[in-house]
Amino acid sequence: MPALLLPYRGVRPRIDAEAFVAPTATVIGDVIVGPEANIWFGCIVRGDVHEIRIGARTNIQDGTVIHATKHENGTYIGADVSVGHRALLHGCTLEDGAFVGMNAVVMDGAVVEGGAMVAAGALVTPGKRVARGEIWAGRPAQYWRPLAEKELAVLARTVPRYVGLAKDYKDDGP
Numbered sequence: 001m002p003a004l005l006l007p008y009r010g011v012r013p014r015i016d017a018e019a020f021v022a023p024t025a026t027v028i029g030d031v032i033v034g035p036e037a038n039i040w041f042g043c044i045v046r047g048d049v050h051e052i053r054i055g056a057r058t059n060i061q062d063g064t065v066i067h068a069t070k071h072e073n074g075t076y077i078g079a080d081v082s083v084g085h086r087a088l089l090h091g092c093t094l095e096d097g098a099f100v101g102m103n104a105v106v107m108d109g110a111v112v113e114g115g116a117m118v119a120a121g122a123l124v125t126p127g128k129r130v131a132r133g134e135i136w137a138g139r140p141a142q143y144w145r146p147l148a149e150k151e152l153a154v155l156a157r158t159v160p161r162y163v164g165l166a167k168d169y170k171d172d173g174p
Contacts, residue, residue: 003027003039008048020166022062034058034079038166055079055096059162064089069108082158084120092124099155104141117147117155 003021008029018035029047034056042063050068056079063086073091084102091108098112101120109127116130119137137144
């Protein structure tokens with residue numbers, strides 16, 4: 001059972017041959033997924049009202065929804081980004097190496113810099129910027145504290161772990 005890849009107004013998603021998109025994920029319209037990126041079960045990536053870009057080796061974990069703002073903000077997710085289960089990303093930018101925790105929300109025009117972390121359950125409101133080396137938490141999210149060495153280590157090991165897991169799924173596939 002392949003993933004559901006749907007065109008919108010004649011624009012089809014472009015998924016790199018080295019990427020993994022789980023069978024129950026749905027990817028629609030103007031979406032580009034880079035090499036070794038992985039989009040997991042139950043995700044919806046809806047590029048119908050603006051473009052969505054997902055960089056190399058980025059993991060979009062189960063149940064995440066990615067959309068954009070019509071005529072205003074595409075959603076841009078860099079390389080080596082980790083997005084936790086059931087996150088919601090809407091018209092925002094996640095720079096290379098950013099981390100968004102489970103059930104977090106990052107809204108229109110917000111930026112999460114590389115080497116920054118949005119805590120699980122946080123709500124990053126429109127236009128906010130989460131700076132490198134910071135953790136933001138809460139609803140609405142605000143600066144909580146600097147990242148600790150232990151958390152930087154989690155960032156460094158999560159991406160290769162998901163790239164390997166995706167490879168396992170691809171190798172076992174049809």
